[in-house]
Amino acid sequence: MSGLLPDIRIVRPSDVAAAIAAREQHPQSRFIAGGTDLLVNMRHGLIAPQSLIDISRIDELTTIEMGAAGLRVGSGVTVAALARHPAIARDYRAISQAANAIAGPGHRAMGTVGGNLCLDTRCLFYNQSEWWRQANGFCLKRDGEICHVAPQGKRCHAAFTGDLAPAFLALGAEVEIAGKQGRRRIPLGDIYVEDGLAHLAIAEDDLIVAVHLPPTAAASAYAKVRLRGAVDYPLAGVAVALGVRGDSVASIRIALTGTNSRPFVLGGTDALIGRPLSERSLQQIEQLVQKQARPMRTTIASAHYRRLAAAASARRITAALYAEQSG
Ligand SMILES: Cc1cc2nc3c(=O)[nH]c(=O)nc-3n(C[C@H](O)[C@H](O)[C@H](O)COP(=O)(O)OP(=O)(O)OC[C@H]3O[C@@H](n4cnc5c(N)ncnc54)[C@H](O)[C@@H]3O)c2cc1C
Ligand code: SF4
Structure with a gap:
């Protein structure tokens, strides 16, 4: 139907x-x-x-609180409210930029933070009408037997494409979850697994109540590569939070969306801490992204393009954040 x-x-x-x-x-x-x-x-x-x-x-889900303990964003806060919050734009810029890059004004007015973090994974062969999918023999993620992206395998490679998750991940977010056993707080990254069929590691009846961010001295930014400049999901999205002391990197976290079945924090960047950001550091970042981003043929843009675009975005934002703070 x-x-x-x-x-x-x-x-x-x-x-x-x-x-x-x-x-x-x-x-x-x-x-x-x-x-x-x-x-x-x-x-x-x-x-x-x-x-x-x-x-x-539910009123409890709709508030934004900012203070000495950091930032708490209720899961029912709309993307539009997040995008226009002046203190978030000042202190957690990547979040504002990511929120502003989501869909169109109507979607942002209705869409929420919790919905964005729990977005289903997407694929060219899946986000189609039922008759389209039926004509194509359906696929592993729903009603079918094979994956059209990787027919030899037995797993789904649909990509996570929410824009907010990488910004929250780069800034060290935790999520507050309510479930049958009460409430708990866990790192945001722990709610995701690398599986396009079942990418959320929380129980089906777990409710995300809020996202918590610690206070931060790092500057942050988000960049999104998409086919259309207006309403479009990310082919690759990169958030960077970079702290600089003197001319040395004091902290660095880079997180990605759009390339894998889960948003994730790039591993291996701690090696860049304690020294100035050099051309060699930027090359290392590009290499790390190229190794860890695993786009598959789930969009009309090629996987190769998405990997290169993610690497170039990570390099460009990191260099700009460094110039901004060390100059
Ligand atoms: C044309 C179009 C373009 C879009 N472009 C983008 C884009 O560029 N970037 C992007 O990130 N998104 C995009 N979206 C997706 C969507 O608009 C946003 O991600 C939005 O923030 C989703 O929030 P929602 O409240 O509408 O989610 P809903 O549709 O209400 O829910 C989405 C999922 O999350 C679950 N859920 C919702 N809230 C909670 C909670 N508190 N706890 C546990 N589970 C919960 C729901 O059960 C459901 O499975 C687009 C959508 C459309 C239609
Ligand atoms: S990656 Fe494969 S199984 Fe997953 S939605 Fe796409 S075609 Fe279906």
Whole structure:
């Protein structure tokens, strides 16, 4: 039934505990926040929940707090509210830049931080109408037997394409999660695994309540490579948080989206700390990205292009952040 939405039960809890209870009471349900990803996927016949737990009316999820302990962003904060927050733009610039680069104004007004972090993975052969996918014999991620991207293998390589995750990861974010066992706080990176079929390592009934960021002295930036300059998902997105003391690198974290089935922090950059950022350092960054980014043929742009674009973006942003702070 591609295109049309079936009759569906909507539950509207007013607090987090009620949302968790509702999710448990309705096993074939999903949380819905802005619905800008979920409803499209339902209309494409990719998911078919019988009930939706609408979390958009839970006040606790909609606040942004900034103080000596850092930044707390509720998961229900809209992308638009995040994008226009002046103190976030000043102290956590990568987050503002990433938020401003998401979709179009209408999507940003509805779409939320939690929905963005829990975005399904995407692929040329998957984000299509049901008749398109059926004509193509479906695929491993939904209804089919083989992966059209890597037919010899048995895993899905669909890419994670949320823009906010790399910015949060580069700035050392933790997520606050509520579930059946109560609340817990874990590093954001721990909620993702490298599997296009099931890239979220949290339980289906876990609710992301908020994202926490420590105070930071590092300057940060986000750059996104996409086919169209307007509304488009990243082919590759790179966030860098760089701290400089004197003319030496004091801290560096680089995180990527769009290339792998999960957003991730680039490994190996600690070797650049304690010395000035040289041409050799920038080459090392490019090499690290080229090794760890694993784009596959999940977009119409080639995997090779996406890997090179990610490496070039990481180099360019890091050099600019260094010049800004050491000059
Ligand atoms: C045309 C178009 C272009 C787009 N371009 C971009 C883009 O460039 N970059 C980008 O990043 N995104 C893009 N998006 C996707 C989307 O608009 C945003 O990612 C948005 O932030 C998703 O948030 P949402 O609240 O609408 O999510 P929803 O659709 O409500 O939910 C998405 C998923 O997250 C789960 N979820 C939601 N909130 C929570 C929570 N608090 N805890 C646990 N699970 C939760 C839902 O169950 C669902 O599985 C685009 C969408 C469209 C339609
Ligand atoms: S990577 Fe393969 S299995 Fe995954 S969505 Fe694409 S074609 Fe389907």
